[in-house]
Amino acid sequence: MPTPPVADWVQIADLYRDPFPIYERLRAEGGVHWVPAVGRYLITTYDAVHATEVDQQTFSADEEGSLQIRAMGHSMLRRDDPEHYLERTAWQPTLRPGVVKRVWRSVFERNAARYLDEMVAKGPGEADLIWDFAAPFAAENLREMLGFHNVHQTDLQRWSQTLIDATGNYADDPEVWAKGKRSFDEVDAALDEMLAWHAKHPDHSLISQLIRIPDYRMPIERIRANIKMTIGGGLNEPRDALGVAAWAVLLHPEQRRMAEADASLWPTVFEETIRWISPIGLYSRQTTREVELAGVTLPEGARLGICILSANRDETVWDRPEAFDVRREVKPHLAFSKGVHVCLGNWAARSAVADVALPMLFDRLRGLSLVPERPAEVGGWVFRGMLSMPIGWDAVAPAGASVAVDAARDAAAPALAPRIAIVGSGPAGCFSAQALRRALPAAPLDVIDRLPVPYGLVRHGVAADHQGTKAVSRQFDRLFLHEGVRFVGGVQVDAAGLARLRSSYDAVVLATGLSADAALAIPGAALPGVVGAGAVTRLLNGHPDEADVPSLGRAVAIVGHGNVAMDVARLVARDAADFDGTDVDDAVHHALASDVREVHLVGRSAPGAARFDPVMVRELATLAGVEHVVHDVDLDAVPEGKDARMDAVRALAARSAAAVGDVRVRIHWWFAATPVEVLGADAVEGLRVATPAGERVLDASSVVTAIGFAAGDGCLVEPGAHADGRVEPGLYVAGWLRRGPRGTIPDQRADAKGLAALVLDDLSSGAVAIGRPGIDAFEGATDFDGWRRIDAAETLAAAPGRRRAKLRTLDALRAAAADASIALPEITAVADAGAGDGVPVTILFGTESGGAELIAEDLAQHLSARADVRVVDLADADPDALDASRIHLVVCSTYGDGEVPTAARPFHEALVAGVGGLDGLRYAVFGMGDKSYVKTYSRGSELVDEALAARGATRVGEYGRHDASGPLDVGDVAREWADGVLADAVAAVS
Numbered sequence: 001m002p003t004p005p006v007a008d009w010v011q012i013a014d015l016y017r018d019p020f021p022i023y024e025r026l027r028a029e030g031g032v033h034w035v036p037a038v039g040r041y042l043i044t045t046y047d048a049v050h051a052t053e054v055d056q057q058t059f060s061a062d063e064e065g066s067l068q069i070r071a072m073g074h075s076m077l078r079r080d081d082p083e084h085y086l087e088r089t090a091w092q093p094t095l096r097p098g099v100v101k102r103v104w105r106s107v108f109e110r111n112a113a114r115y116l117d118e119m120v121a122k123g124p125g126e127a128d129l130i131w132d133f134a135a136p137f138a139a140e141n142l143r144e145m146l147g148f149h150n151v152h153q154t155d156l157q158r159w160s161q162t163l164i165d166a167t168g169n170y171a172d173d174p175e176v177w178a179k180g181k182r183s184f185d186e187v188d189a190a191l192d193e194m195l196a197w198h199a200k201h202p203d204h205s206l207i208s209q210l211i212r213i214p215d216y217r218m219p220i221e222r223i224r225a226n227i228k229m230t231i232g233g234g235l236n237e238p239r240d241a242l243g244v245a246a247w248a249v250l251l252h253p254e255q256r257r258m259a260e261a262d263a264s265l266w267p268t269v270f271e272e273t274i275r276w277i278s279p280i281g282l283y284s285r286q287t288t289r290e291v292e293l294a295g296v297t298l299p300e301g302a303r304l305g306i307c308i309l310s311a312n313r314d315e316t317v318w319d320r321p322e323a324f325d326v327r328r329e330v331k332p333h334l335a336f337s338k339g340v341h342v343c344l345g346n347w348a349a350r351s352a353v354a355d356v357a358l359p360m361l362f363d364r365l366r367g368l369s370l371v372p373e374r375p376a377e378v379g380g381w382v383f384r385g386m387l388s389m390p391i392g393w394d395a396v397a398p399a400g401a402s403v404a405v406d407a408a409r410d411a412a413a414p415a416l417a418p419r420i421a422i423v424g425s426g427p428a429g430c431f432s433a434q435a436l437r438r439a440l441p442a443a444p445l446d447v448i449d450r451l452p453v454p455y456g457l458v459r460h461g462v463a464a465d466h467q468g469t470k471a472v473s474r475q476f477d478r479l480f481l482h483e484g485v486r487f488v489g490g491v492q493v494d495a496a497g498l499a500r501l502r503s504s505y506d507a508v509v510l511a512t513g514l515s516a517d518a519a520l521a522i523p524g525a526a527l528p529g530v531v532g533a534g535a536v537t538r539l540l541n542g543h544p545d546e547a548d549v550p551s552l553g554r555a556v557a558i559v560g561h562g563n564v565a566m567d568v569a570r571l572v573a574r575d576a577a578d579f580d581g582t583d584v585d586d587a588v589h590h591a592l593a594s595d596v597r598e599v600h601l602v603g604r605s606a607p608g609a610a611r612f613d614p615v616m617v618r619e620l621a622t623l624a625g626v627e628h629v630v631h632d633v634d635l636d637a638v639p640e641g642k643d644a645r646m647d648a649v650r651a652l653a654a655r656s657a658a659a660v661g662d663v664r665v666r667i668h669w670w671f672a673a674t675p676v677e678v679l680g681a682d683a684v685e686g687l688r689v690a691t692p693a694g695e696r697v698l699d700a701s702s703v704v705t706a707i708g709f710a711a712g713d714g715c716l717v718e719p720g721a722h723a724d725g726r727v728e729p730g731l732y733v734a735g736w737l738r739r740g741p742r743g744t745i746p747d748q749r750a751d752a753k754g755l756a757a758l759v760l761d762d763l764s765s766g767a768v769a770i771g772r773p774g775i776d777a778f779e780g781a782t783d784f785d786g787w788r789r790i791d792a793a794e795t796l797a798a799a800p801g802r803r804r805a806k807l808r809t810l811d812a813l814r815a816a817a818a819d820a821s822i823a824l825p826e827i828t829a830v831a832d833a834g835a836g837d838g839v840p841v842t843i844l845f846g847t848e849s850g851g852a853e854l855i856a857e858d859l860a861q862h863l864s865a866r867a868d869v870r871v872v873d874l875a876d877a878d879p880d881a882l883d884a885s886r887i888h889l890v891v892c893s894t895y896g897d898g899e900v901p902t903a904a905r906p907f908h909e910a911l912v913a914g915v916g917g918l919d920g921l922r923y924a925v926f927g928m929g930d931k932s933y934v935k936t937y938s939r940g941s942e943l944v945d946e947a948l949a950a951r952g953a954t955r956v957g958e959y960g961r962h963d964a965s966g967p968l969d970v971g972d973v974a975r976e977w978a979d980g981v982l983a984d985a986v987a988a989v990s
């Protein structure tokens, strides 16, 4: 491997002024350079930076001769585990998300109101947003969180700046050292005084917390160093994030209007801000051995500058990375770092800036603007932020209304009552209706579907044996039953229909999805016997379009390794007797799959890169009578626990003959295999595939293609052509039509918020006029009561052990919808059915930094009206004392390299050590993780799941997951998951 190239053209002054063009060139030239002006190797690409963050053994934080150690003492930021971990856990309790929410948020609100008033007193044109608001606000918050009751926020500002200056004193300026030393001594003196005070007057602050830790007394010099590090790093991050966010929003009026109209977008503004200009731009690491990184060799002991500002603008990760755009697809940025040093203050910064300061600022200062004659200045590369930001405003709204931005928005919104038609009642259509209802409470909304039944893929796409996922429809029921949204069923909208809707409604949202199976482009793909996975799931779900039921014959080859392929394999291989609690169409299942003995699952990627969710694979591994054969994979290539997908594949192969029982169906797994030709004269006789071991012919009587979805006949717009959701003012797209065939049901909820903001934006800017009449009566349409009759008829007709018997033809659906003799179920019963009434629930949480605990508490509150709920930390739980009369909801994060959180390890170990004893115990799992840990995403929760299952407990409902680096609110996802699980559990026993 070559040594890194030298970038002698890079100068510090240029980096300070504008590092981005320099970083762009460095990334283009490979991403690892020796930069003489800095005396370090600069690491600039996303992948290389990420690789350093997750490997502390090689890329040590404990840098020799570190200036930071000289300036502040040896803090946890310059230590590796286990020492780092010990100190980190001492800091953690004060900064946990639950504590931020319960304790600090009100402090942030008080401080924001105070410094906003002080800034306002300076007057428009005189005030500087950074120095009159952001800096004192951040400093006062930090002072209170630390518990420095003996100093002023200006002391914190001075200490922070001088300690940071000393940390970056590469020029060895004696004056900088002297100022730093003065602050060093001042902090120590103030700290000594406060340590004594807090011993007698404990409160929620960090200093109080440090004195209270039961089993660990941190040596005083470590407390001192870490407090200084917290002062150095904890102030400028929120200050600069707030300043840059305000600047970015003022420079982008359209995005500003969106956030002002919908306060729930401020967190997105915050995340995009710190991706766009990361406040902490660079930190150091040192290699502990010679190592290859991004195609070059770094020597042992190499000093590295990890360029976060650069990684977050990597063009291989983000489109137009230089643009500030809150509507962009969310990808995991590195502004808070990843790995063991992930910013402890991230919850506090998010809350202070995104939940409190930004909404308050824009809500109270009406007409907030930059001052053209005194332009704002931005600078820095180690830390980057606003150097100054003079502002003006037109008027000041009274304090008190300030935090209630939703109320302010709602107060403005009733004036706007556009008529809106949403075409498509699947998840994208219904979530859009939900978001529009919230943003525009007075707007009449019509949701139109070509079928007399609502909910699209929830009814006809989600697998029949995954009823928990289908439970999301219950929240959609509420829209139609209680929130005045009209369901217009049985109306097909073609191009002429769309023109009519456009002239009758002020805004039209197309959410019709992608209904066709993407075609396999190989010879023979048109032979009878080649069917799409979408068609198979529609068939098994009783879709009226699918009249002919083919038999898949004795051997079926499924092309694709995504979750849809896993669904098809499971549905086909599952024994007919094993569908209790589902609404599968038994006759169709029999005709389709009863002859199947061999299934070939053919995917192009290796196991570690396959698209399936490992939990789906593990579910396949539990099917009775199904044997798995994994071909041509070296199962020992990756050690256990390092790659969740590989572990899942290994579990398939390791299944014992006793666990399988009498083999009814054999599933063959083919990885790194590309289909070449479907063989056969008049019908499918085989599938020729290219594998690393050469070409093979798989015996197949049918082929199911599960390689994605495409636009069906009559699609009204080109899918994916309108990425921001707007075709033109007044015409919008949502769901797969907007984003292409990617994203799950919860993703649609996040999209819908953006869509509602876009519509609101067009209405308030006048781009869309209000006043069209809508359409009162659609010819031949059915309504929501019609669906309720269909629902009642289907439920009544259900065979024993089945939830419903779906009506399969349009005529039958229409007849049931119009059948006045069918009594409508009680409205409340429909709205809240299956809410889990009466089933006692224990929520077990396993957490490292408090997120899972917060969600456990949120869930307890959410469920408290319907069930007796207890919340238990896995750290305090005994697996052998779990009460089988209660459902256990396990909410668990992942830590380390795909491990269970530290405090939950004894529980996990005790589970693994025991044998049996948990039969009859029902549990569900919600895994909290971060998808940027590609190989071990949410693995901690899976380990607990596997250990519970191995002891005989039964998992119920869907496997829930939340990706911390994704766009979805964890509370929303968790509540939806819990509702689904409980609905499932109740239905299963009733």
Ligand SMILES: Cc1cc2nc3c(=O)[nH]c(=O)nc-3n(C[C@H](O)[C@H](O)[C@H](O)COP(=O)(O)O)c2cc1C
Pocket: 338, 339, 340, 341, 342, 846, 847, 848, 849, 850, 851, 852, 853, 892, 893, 894, 895, 896, 897, 898, 899, 901, 928, 929, 930, 931, 933, 936, 937, 938, 939, 964
């Ligand atoms: C040091 C560290 C390691 C992590 N490792 C993983 C991992 O291997 N897989 C994963 O999905 N998430 C990983 N995460 C992300 C966390 O699981 C995620 O942020 C979660 O929301 C934290 O929840 P908690 O606050 O309850 O611990 C890691 C986080 C940290 C700080």
